[in-house]
Amino acid sequence: MNTPAADDAPPLPWSMESIRYDRIDPHRSAGEETLLRLVACASFIEIISDRYTANLVEYSRDDPAVVDWLRHHWEPEERQHGAALRRYVQTAWPQFAWERAYQGFYAEYSRCCQLERLAPSRSLEMVARCVIESGTSSFYRFLAESAPEPVLKDIAGRIAADEVRHYKNFYHFFRRYR
Numbered sequence: 001m002n003t004p005a006a007d008d009a010p011p012l013p014w015s016m017e018s019i020r021y022d023r024i025d026p027h028r029s030a031g032e033e034t035l036l037r038l039v040a041c042a043s044f045i046e047i048i049s050d051r052y053t054a055n056l057v058e059y060s061r062d063d064p065a066v067v068d069w070l071r072h073h074w075e076p077e078e079r080q081h082g083a084a085l086r087r088y089v090q091t092a093w094p095q096f097a098w099e100r101a102y103q104g105f106y107a108e109y110s111r112c113c114q115l116e117r118l119a120p121s122r123s124l125e126m127v128a129r130c131v132i133e134s135g136t137s138s139f140y141r142f143l144a145e146s147a148p149e150p151v152l153k154d155i156a157g158r159i160a161a162d163e164v165r166h167y168k169n170f171y172h173f174f175r176r177y178r
C-alpha cells in the first residue's frame with residue numbers, strides 16, 4: 001500500500017513514484033508508434049474518469065456503499081492509470097502532442113458521457129461496467145505481455161491487476177442489484 005493522495009483518502013494499491021520513468025528505453029519502443037498511440041488513447045479515457053464517476057455517483061446516490069467505493073477507490077485508481085500512462089507517453093514519445101490530442105478527445109467524449117446514457121437499470125449498468133473492466137484488464141494484460149519496453153510492461157501489469165479488482169467490485173454490486 002502507498003501514501004494516499006489526500007489526508008482522508010485511502011491508500012492506492014501502488015504509486016507512480018515507484019515507476020522508473022528514468023529507465024524508459026526509447027530504443028525498445030522505436031517503431032512502435034501504433035502501440036504508443038494505443039497507450040495515449042488509454043491515457044485519455046482513464047484520465048477523464050472523473051466525468052464517468054460523477055454520472056455513476058449521481059445514478060447510485062442512495063447507495064452509500066457504491067458511492068463510497070466509486071469516490072474513494074475507483075475514481076482515484078482510474079485517474080492514476082491515466083496519469084501514469086500520460087507520463088509514459090510524454091516521456092517515451094515527446095514528439096506526440098499529448099495535450100492537443102487530449103483536448104480533441106475531451107470535446108468529443110464530453111458530449112457522449114452523459115448521465116442519461118447510462119443503462120436503464122442498475123443491474124444492467126453494473127453488467128456494462130463488468131464488461132468494460134474485463135475488457136480493460138485484457139487490454140493491459142496484452143500490453144504487459146507484448147510491449148517491448150520494460151517500463152511500459154511494468155505499468156500495464158499494475159493497471160491490469162487494478163482492473164481485475166474493479167471487475168470484482170462491479171460484479172459484487174451487480175449480484176446485489178440482480
Ligand SMILES: [Fe+2]
Nearest residue numbers: 046078081136
Ligand atoms: Fe483503468
Ligand SMILES: [Fe+2]
Nearest residue numbers: 133162163166
Ligand atoms: Fe477499471
